[in-house]
Amino acid sequence: MRSFINKKVQTIKPSGIRKFFDIASEMEDVISLGVGEPDFDTPWHIRDEGIYALQKGQTFYTSNAGLMELRKAITETLSAKYDLNYSPEKEVLVTVGGSEAIDLALRATLDPGDEVIFTEPSYVSYLPCIQLADGVPVAIPLKEENEFRLTAEELRAAITPKSKVLILSFPNNPTGAIMLKEDLEAIAEIVLEHDLMVITDEIYAELTYYDEAKHFSIAALPGMLERTVYINGFSKAYAMTGWRLGYCCGPEEIMREMIKIHQFAIMAAPTTSQYAGITALRNGDADVEAMRESYNQRRRFLMHELERIGLPCFEPFGAFYVFPNISEFGLSSEEFAMQLIQSQKVAVVPGTAFGESGEGFIRISYAYSIQELKVAFQRLELFVEELRARKQV
Incomplete structure (x- = not known):
C-alpha cells in the first residue's frame, strides 16, 4: 500500500504533542499538562446562541467566506482593539479554526521552491503546512x-533571494513569548526592504499579561496591512476549541485565492459555530477578561514554583504555557518527558515537538486548575530531586 501514498506526506512526522497525550490517556492517575486547550467551558451565552441557531433551523451552508454578520463583527473587533481596518465584504474569510487559515495562506501564496522563514520553537503545524504547499x-x-x-539581526541573516514569506506567531506557542511594538517595527523595516509577505498568527492575542503594553499586531504598522495575512480565531480566548472556528484577513487579491481553495476543500465553516462566534465577539469581552485573569494567576503560580524547585524559566507574558530549561539533567527533552510520565505520572511535552531548537526545554500548559497544577508540581519536584540525587552519586 505504501506505493499509493504521497511521498511528501510520508516524510511528515506525526505531532509530538499527541504522542504524550496518547500515552497519558492509557494510564491511570495521570495529570496531563500537555494539551493547549482551555479548561473552561464555552461561556453559556455563547453556547445558547449556538443552540438557538439549531432550534431556528439555521443548519444550511453559509457564504463560502462566512456569514456577513460575523465578518462585520470581526472587522469591528479588529478595528476597535488593534487598529486593523478590513473590508468585511472582500478582505475577511471565516475558516475551520486558525489551522485551516495557515494552510490556506501558504497554499495560496507559495510556488515550488519559495522559501518560508519561521521561528522555532514553533506551533507544530507550520513546518508540515509549508512542506505540503x-x-x-x-x-x-x-x-x-x-x-x-x-x-x-536574526531575520536579516535568514533572508535569501528565494525568501517570500515570514510567519510570525506571537504570543507564541510553545514559549509564551511576546513581541512588543518596537520589536515589530524593526522586523517590519526588514520585511519592507526585502519585499516579503507576512503571515501573522495571533490566536493568543487576547491572552497577554504584560502590564506596560497591550498586544500589538505587525499588520498595524505603516505599509504592512497590504502585505500581511492576519490569522486569529475563537479557540483560545473564548474556550471554543471544539467549535472549530477561526478567521483570516488580508489583501483582497490574496483572500480571493484563499477563498477559492476553501470553497473546494471545505465549502464553509460550521453554520452553528458562526452564529455563536457573533455573540462571542459582540458580548464576550467580560468572559475573556475573567479567563485571562485566571490564566495569569496560574502563570504567576507556576513561575513561583519553577523558581522554588530551581528550574530556570524566562518569564512568558502570553498564551498559557511556560517553557522551562531542563538541560542541567543531561537528558534529551524526550527522555525527560518520558521518564517524568513513567515515574510521577505527569505528562508534559518535550521541546523538540516544536522543532530541533526546543531541545533542552519542556512545554507545560497552565490551562488547568490550580489544584491540578499544585499536585503536578509536587510530583515534578520529586522527579527533579530524584534526578539531582542521581547526578551526585
Whole structure:
C-alpha cells in the first residue's frame, strides 16, 4: 500500500504533542499538562446562541467566506482593539479554526521552491503546512537569552533571494513569548526592504499579561496591512476549541485565492459555530477578561514554583504555557518527558515537538486548575530531586 501514498506526506512526522497525550490517556492517575486547550467551558451565552441557531433551523451552508454578520463583527473587533481596518465584504474569510487559515495562506501564496522563514520553537503545524504547499522551510532558532523574541539581526541573516514569506506567531506557542511594538517595527523595516509577505498568527492575542503594553499586531504598522495575512480565531480566548472556528484577513487579491481553495476543500465553516462566534465577539469581552485573569494567576503560580524547585524559566507574558530549561539533567527533552510520565505520572511535552531548537526545554500548559497544577508540581519536584540525587552519586 505504501506505493499509493504521497511521498511528501510520508516524510511528515506525526505531532509530538499527541504522542504524550496518547500515552497519558492509557494510564491511570495521570495529570496531563500537555494539551493547549482551555479548561473552561464555552461561556453559556455563547453556547445558547449556538443552540438557538439549531432550534431556528439555521443548519444550511453559509457564504463560502462566512456569514456577513460575523465578518462585520470581526472587522469591528479588529478595528476597535488593534487598529486593523478590513473590508468585511472582500478582505475577511471565516475558516475551520486558525489551522485551516495557515494552510490556506501558504497554499495560496507559495510556488515550488519559495522559501518560508519561521521561528522555532514553533506551533507544530507550520513546518508540515509549508512542506505540503511545496515551500522550502527556513527555521530561525530563537534564543532563551532574547526571551524567544525574533530580532532584526536574526531575520536579516535568514533572508535569501528565494525568501517570500515570514510567519510570525506571537504570543507564541510553545514559549509564551511576546513581541512588543518596537520589536515589530524593526522586523517590519526588514520585511519592507526585502519585499516579503507576512503571515501573522495571533490566536493568543487576547491572552497577554504584560502590564506596560497591550498586544500589538505587525499588520498595524505603516505599509504592512497590504502585505500581511492576519490569522486569529475563537479557540483560545473564548474556550471554543471544539467549535472549530477561526478567521483570516488580508489583501483582497490574496483572500480571493484563499477563498477559492476553501470553497473546494471545505465549502464553509460550521453554520452553528458562526452564529455563536457573533455573540462571542459582540458580548464576550467580560468572559475573556475573567479567563485571562485566571490564566495569569496560574502563570504567576507556576513561575513561583519553577523558581522554588530551581528550574530556570524566562518569564512568558502570553498564551498559557511556560517553557522551562531542563538541560542541567543531561537528558534529551524526550527522555525527560518520558521518564517524568513513567515515574510521577505527569505528562508534559518535550521541546523538540516544536522543532530541533526546543531541545533542552519542556512545554507545560497552565490551562488547568490550580489544584491540578499544585499536585503536578509536587510530583515534578520529586522527579527533579530524584534526578539531582542521581547526578551526585
